[in-house]
Amino acid sequence: MRTSANAAPESVLIVDDEPSLRTILSFIVQRVGAVPVVAPDAATARQLAAKHTFACALIDKNLPGENGLDFLKWLRSVQPGCNALIVTAYGNVDSAIEALRLGAFDYLLKPFEVDALEHRLKLALQQYRMRQEHERMQAMLVQADRLASLGLLAAGVVHEVNTPLAYILSNLDWIDEELPSLRKALEGQKHAGKELASLAERMAGLESTMRDIREGAERVRHIARDVKAFARDPGDASQLVDLREVLDAALKMALVHIRYRARVVRDYQDVPLVLANEARLAQVFLNLVVNAAQAIPEDGGDHEIRVRLWTGPNGEACAEVGDTGMGIPAENMAHLFEPFFTTKPSGEGTGLGLFICKSIVESFEGTITVDSRPGVGTTFRLSLPPHVRSSRATRPAEPVVSAAVS
Numbered sequence: 001m002r003t004s005a006n007a008a009p010e011s012v013l014i015v016d017d018e019p020s021l022r023t024i025l026s027f028i029v030q031r032v033g034a035v036p037v038v039a040p041d042a043a044t045a046r047q048l049a050a051k052h053t054f055a056c057a058l059i060d061k062n063l064p065g066e067n068g069l070d071f072l073k074w075l076r077s078v079q080p081g082c083n084a085l086i087v088t089a090y091g092n093v094d095s096a097i098e099a100l101r102l103g104a105f106d107y108l109l110k111p112f113e114v115d116a117l118e119h120r121l122k123l124a125l126q127q128y129r130m131r132q133e134h135e136r137m138q139a140m141l142v143q144a145d146r147l148a149s150l151g152l153l154a155a156g157v158v159h160e161v162n163t164p165l166a167y168i169l170s171n172l173d174w175i176d177e178e179l180p181s182l183r184k185a186l187e188g189q190k191h192a193g194k195e196l197a198s199l200a201e202r203m204a205g206l207e208s209t210m211r212d213i214r215e216g217a218e219r220v221r222h223i224a225r226d227v228k229a230f231a232r233d234p235g236d237a238s239q240l241v242d243l244r245e246v247l248d249a250a251l252k253m254a255l256v257h258i259r260y261r262a263r264v265v266r267d268y269q270d271v272p273l274v275l276a277n278e279a280r281l282a283q284v285f286l287n288l289v290v291n292a293a294q295a296i297p298e299d300g301g302d303h304e305i306r307v308r309l310w311t312g313p314n315g316e317a318c319a320e321v322g323d324t325g326m327g328i329p330a331e332n333m334a335h336l337f338e339p340f341f342t343t344k345p346s347g348e349g350t351g352l353g354l355f356i357c358k359s360i361v362e363s364f365e366g367t368i369t370v371d372s373r374p375g376v377g378t379t380f381r382l383s384l385p386p387h388v389r390s391s392r393a394t395r396p397a398e399p400v401v402s403a404a405v406s
């Protein structure tokens, strides 16, 4: 039995002032394959829980000093994932309800049967493991979606990079031909006024070509930088995020999907900063913007993707991505946020985009909703808690701006 230090994730905290019960409970914990960590009172238990993560806790309701239910309340606030079972000799329905209301996993009366307690502890541990596994899978899905988006981007990047590269190369070819003949002309000529003027003209042509090459190379550099920023593992750190910048970055990255289908109309009003992970939010907006573009036929029609930012009535940051695409049939609306729901041909859509968007937005305590009318268009709306509860903009408010992405 251990009394302190280095509790592994699968440790069970036992808080009981009776030494004999601590021994029995430790024995049961070991029988279910976990490690018991014991404390005779709530103060010791608090010290242990401040340092270690517990899968479950067995808490005596009547402890010396701090009451078991008060300790439970504190434990739930610092380790919400820990499944706590309250064990007491003084149980009644009211205190059982109170314990469950405070978030206890279960409630047991003393004297208890070892088998019954073992069974309930097993359930508590199982539920803990399943939740851990769920969180792990969720993190893997977010990563998988990032990689899928990266694949999508890669196709766009190839397209984007090819155009400037083509003119960099053709201009280089031209310089290759021009320079030797220019040198020859300079060496062989007697530099009469007329000839000098023609040489100067050719030099000017060379300089302007060099500028074009530089511009093309700069474009390639920018594209590479944008993709690198997206590909970087964002980690989980949160920072203050300006939604305007995130939305602009997502639009820029999705440009190749939007360009021949729709105009982008921006309506950025005052919006508070939010505490979130910038790369994750970029992933959300990129998914929404690419979905919007994919819902619009490439028929040269007059289509729009509208992006809006504003402050909600309770000071929240609101964002909208709307399109004039094909809309969503009523029977699909309930399934949009389910994993692997897609109407796209295999190879084009995995059906993870919106599922991931929802889990990212919810991880920042936000919400995402959708409105759609078949044949008219679709609008996804996000709401995120503001970092500062005020409607002050991070930049001066601009009038409604309507512009095509370039």
Ligand SMILES: Nc1ncnc2c1ncn2[C@@H]1O[C@H](COP(=O)(O)OP(=O)(O)OP(=O)(O)O)[C@@H](O)[C@H]1O
Binding pocket: 148, 287, 291, 292, 295, 323, 325, 326, 327, 328, 336, 341, 342, 343, 344, 348, 349, 350, 351, 352, 353, 354, 355, 378
């Ligand atoms: N703006 C939109 N307009 C019309 N339908 C949409 C729109 N956004 C999503 N959908 C519908 O919701 C489905 C699920 O979208 P989701 O982004 O989750 O997956 P996907 O786009 O099919 O695949 P991917 O995993 O590559 O994003 C889409 O297949 C499409 O039918």
Ligand SMILES: [Mg+2]
Binding pocket: 287, 290, 291, 349, 353, 354
């Ligand atoms: Mg999608």
